[in-house]
Amino acid sequence: MRARWLASVTAAALAATGQCAFTSNEVAQVLKYWSEPKRNQVSPLLRDSQEWVAQISPTGSEYLLRLYRLYGSGKVAPTRVPVPPTIELALWEGWAHRKYDFDKHAAQAVARAKNLGDVPLMSPQFAEPMPAGMAERLGEAPVMVEAVRPNRYRFVFHDGVKVEFGDCVRVRDRYPYYRAHSGVATMGTKARDLPDSELTRACNSAGLSASERRVLLAVSLLEGGFDSVNTYDTGLVSAGFIQFACLKGGSGSLGTAMLSYKERTPTAFTANFKKLGLDVTPGGELQVVRLGDGKVVEGPAAADAIVADPRLAAVFVRAGRVCPYWRGTQLRSAKRLYLPQDERVIVHLGGFPYSIRVGDVIRSEAGLATLTERKVNTGNLGDLGGVLSRIATIYGVTDPLDLPAVELPVVRAATYRKDFLLEANLGRPREVDVAAYRKGRRSRGG
Numbered sequence: 001m002r003a004r005w006l007a008s009v010t011a012a013a014l015a016a017t018g019q020c021a022f023t024s025n026e027v028a029q030v031l032k033y034w035s036e037p038k039r040n041q042v043s044p045l046l047r048d049s050q051e052w053v054a055q056i057s058p059t060g061s062e063y064l065l066r067l068y069r070l071y072g073s074g075k076v077a078p079t080r081v082p083v084p085p086t087i088e089l090a091l092w093e094g095w096a097h098r099k100y101d102f103d104k105h106a107a108q109a110v111a112r113a114k115n116l117g118d119v120p121l122m123s124p125q126f127a128e129p130m131p132a133g134m135a136e137r138l139g140e141a142p143v144m145v146e147a148v149r150p151n152r153y154r155f156v157f158h159d160g161v162k163v164e165f166g167d168c169v170r171v172r173d174r175y176p177y178y179r180a181h182s183g184v185a186t187m188g189t190k191a192r193d194l195p196d197s198e199l200t201r202a203c204n205s206a207g208l209s210a211s212e213r214r215v216l217l218a219v220s221l222l223e224g225g226f227d228s229v230n231t232y233d234t235g236l237v238s239a240g241f242i243q244f245a246c247l248k249g250g251s252g253s254l255g256t257a258m259l260s261y262k263e264r265t266p267t268a269f270t271a272n273f274k275k276l277g278l279d280v281t282p283g284g285e286l287q288v289v290r291l292g293d294g295k296v297v298e299g300p301a302a303a304d305a306i307v308a309d310p311r312l313a314a315v316f317v318r319a320g321r322v323c324p325y326w327r328g329t330q331l332r333s334a335k336r337l338y339l340p341q342d343e344r345v346i347v348h349l350g351g352f353p354y355s356i357r358v359g360d361v362i363r364s365e366a367g368l369a370t371l372t373e374r375k376v377n378t379g380n381l382g383d384l385g386g387v388l389s390r391i392a393t394i395y396g397v398t399d400p401l402d403l404p405a406v407e408l409p410v411v412r413a414a415t416y417r418k419d420f421l422l423e424a425n426l427g428r429p430r431e432v433d434v435a436a437y438r439k440g441r442r443s444r445g446g
Contacts, residue, residue, distance in 0.1 A: 076176055256333060388403065391406050
């Protein structure tokens with residue numbers, strides 16, 4: 001009764017502003033659906049046979065990211081610790097890493113005591129003074145590692161689909177993007193492992209060429225399957241084979257993809273998202289029924305609600321498994337948002353600036369995969385124009401029509417997390433020979 005009353009109040013309040021897509025009855029049905037005991041199972045998730053473990057703290061991870069960003073090398077690659085460019089920053093990093101190790105040792109001691117049923121002793125404080133200027137620039141450092149008790153979740157949907165994952169996601173030491181102990185993650189089923197008939201159907205519905213299919217599927221191996229989801233890092237809620245993320249605004253590429261899905265196939269969207277508590281506004285902001293109190297929230301609050309409640313995250317997993325329209329939407333959105341051919345960059349040749357279409361220079365599948373992966377992970381193509389300008393100067397290229405001749409070193413310089421030049425199933429650029437390329441172009445009348 002209370003749930004229905006809450007549903008009525010919150011839906012009515014948002015409906016008055018024209019923002020709520022959920023009626024009070026729909027909210028009540030969502031709450032009823034998720035309140036069924038057989039729908040949800042939660043149990044301890046043992047890690048290395050232990051119930052309590054040491055885990056990087058969200059505030060500690062954020063502190064390390066603020067430090068690493070001072071290095072001025074663009075986005076910090078998630079797979080490695082960046083190198084400090086100055087002696088001062090090296091001293092700051094050394095102090096932060098020693099504090100991390102100290103806090104980790106203390107958290108491990110607390111976890112051991114809890115696992116034995118003992119009362120943990122009060123943790124000692126890191127006594128080494130901060131280097132001069134560090135506190136003024138970054139603030140006081142938080143506890144960087146703490147003892148946590150991970151949970152395993154198992155959800156059974158009305159159609160028998162089962163979703164399982166755990167929170168307190170294991171990450172490497174000093175990982176700078178960890179943001180929530182309540183966050184969960186699953187890579188899902190890799191797209192290339194799906195039956196070829198299913199994958200072909202999805203690719204055809206998205207209008208992908210054979211080459212575009214190879215490029216996007218190669219990039220997806222780093223991100224996940226159509227049924228992947230991740231709610232523990234700075235993307236807040238990331239879902240799908242290319243990890244569409246809502247980011248802090250609660251919209252982002254994930255909101256764009258969901259809106260496209262809703263507009264193209266509203267019946268499928270309602271069945272796979274709205275009836276389970278998730279929607280998207282006409283502006284591309286996520287909107288959810290918060291399952292704890294029945295309040296309908298959107299944007300940043302909706303993202304926070306999904307991070308806090310694995311049941312809502314599980315909805316993305318199920319949709320990626322059962323709905324071919326959602327798979328097709330992911331592919332179509334990835335093509336529109338991330339394939340870089342039609343973007344333009346400024347390239348300086350012989351002292352003159354030229355606006356160059358990316359696809360007129362980067363033509364190989366390995367090259368396009370390299371730029372697509374960078375755009376997916378960082379949101380942009382980095383300093384591609386500057387890279388092209390520098391490499392063109394090295395090889396004496398002054399005519400924009402000769403730029404494709406230096407594609408190979410440009411792709412090497414643009415590589416971010418993975419070297420797609422090593423992928424056997426992707427076409428790669430030819431070796432650099434500007435004179436031969438120019439001669440061939442002129443003989444063809446190009």
